[in-house]
Amino acid sequence: MSDSRETLAAELDQAFAELTPLERLTLLVERVEAPIVFTTSLGIEDQMLTHLIFTAKLPIVLKTLDTGRLFPESYTLWRETEEKYGRRIKAMYPQSEALEELVNDQGIDGFYYAPEFRKACCGVRKVEPLGRALAGAGGWITGLRRDQSANREGMEFVGYDAARGLIKANPLFDWTREEIRLFAEEAGVPVNPLHAQNFLSIGCAPCTRALQPGEPERAGRWWWEEETMRECGLHIEADGTVSRARLVPGHEHGDVAFERLAPGETPPKGPLA
Numbered sequence: 001m002s003d004s005r006e007t008l009a010a011e012l013d014q015a016f017a018e019l020t021p022l023e024r025l026t027l028l029v030e031r032v033e034a035p036i037v038f039t040t041s042l043g044i045e046d047q048m049l050t051h052l053i054f055t056a057k058l059p060i061v062l063k064t065l066d067t068g069r070l071f072p073e074s075y076t077l078w079r080e081t082e083e084k085y086g087r088r089i090k091a092m093y094p095q096s097e098a099l100e101e102l103v104n105d106q107g108i109d110g111f112y113y114a115p116e117f118r119k120a121c122c123g124v125r126k127v128e129p130l131g132r133a134l135a136g137a138g139g140w141i142t143g144l145r146r147d148q149s150a151n152r153e154g155m156e157f158v159g160y161d162a163a164r165g166l167i168k169a170n171p172l173f174d175w176t177r178e179e180i181r182l183f184a185e186e187a188g189v190p191v192n193p194l195h196a197q198n199f200l201s202i203g204c205a206p207c208t209r210a211l212q213p214g215e216p217e218r219a220g221r222w223w224w225e226e227e228t229m230r231e232c233g234l235h236i237e238a239d240g241t242v243s244r245a246r247l248v249p250g251h252e253h254g255d256v257a258f259e260r261l262a263p264g265e266t267p268p269k270g271p272l273a
């Protein structure tokens, strides 16, 4: 199975270059073993794909990861999209016991305290549910674009995800944000109103901020981790181990700062721990 899927991924990758996004989606339906799952984050790229899939009535399953920390605007958009197209976007939720353990351990906003805590939160709220969302799927569609960030430049239209054993396709990979914005405007695609307030990449509310003029598109996500690295030189010690950080008291949301823990000091568990 993996050989044939790997070969098919390479074929589709070649074919995609000459096709429109709708033709790409149609080709995936024709060639990739069902079910094909599209994981939407309800961002503008994903809304364009949702529009194409629902309008053309393609047999692709839409799923979204409800982390429990999304913006109210994202929930409203979710409902409005289902109402407009008359199709369901299925929800994937974190496992309740794992979520309780996470929050009881690191606090409700533990992700601000250290990169490991953030990764743990993403693990429980996003990564594990994503695994279940894709279990048994032959194909996985995403709304990734090549120019979103430097670490996406090495990606391709279609690849074989060896870890999950499925074909991963990015039908908007060569589209720019502006092209997608124009498409959405002309086609009447519902989009998140936060985009108009300079929230370009929208994820969980506590981990997303609006961009300042000139900032790259992904700068509004987990911005404090980069700040921490840049200002304090934290996290990687001379022996290669990762050090921990704690929140500076009195911080305000959107202006989070950390300071280094003393050697051997216990990492914070959260404000009330």
Ligand code: SF4
Pocket (backbone or CB within 6 Å): 067, 069, 111, 117, 118, 119, 121, 122, 123, 125, 126, 203, 204, 206, 207
């Ligand atoms: S983006 Fe933030 S709130 Fe959302 S899962 Fe990751 S750390 Fe948790």
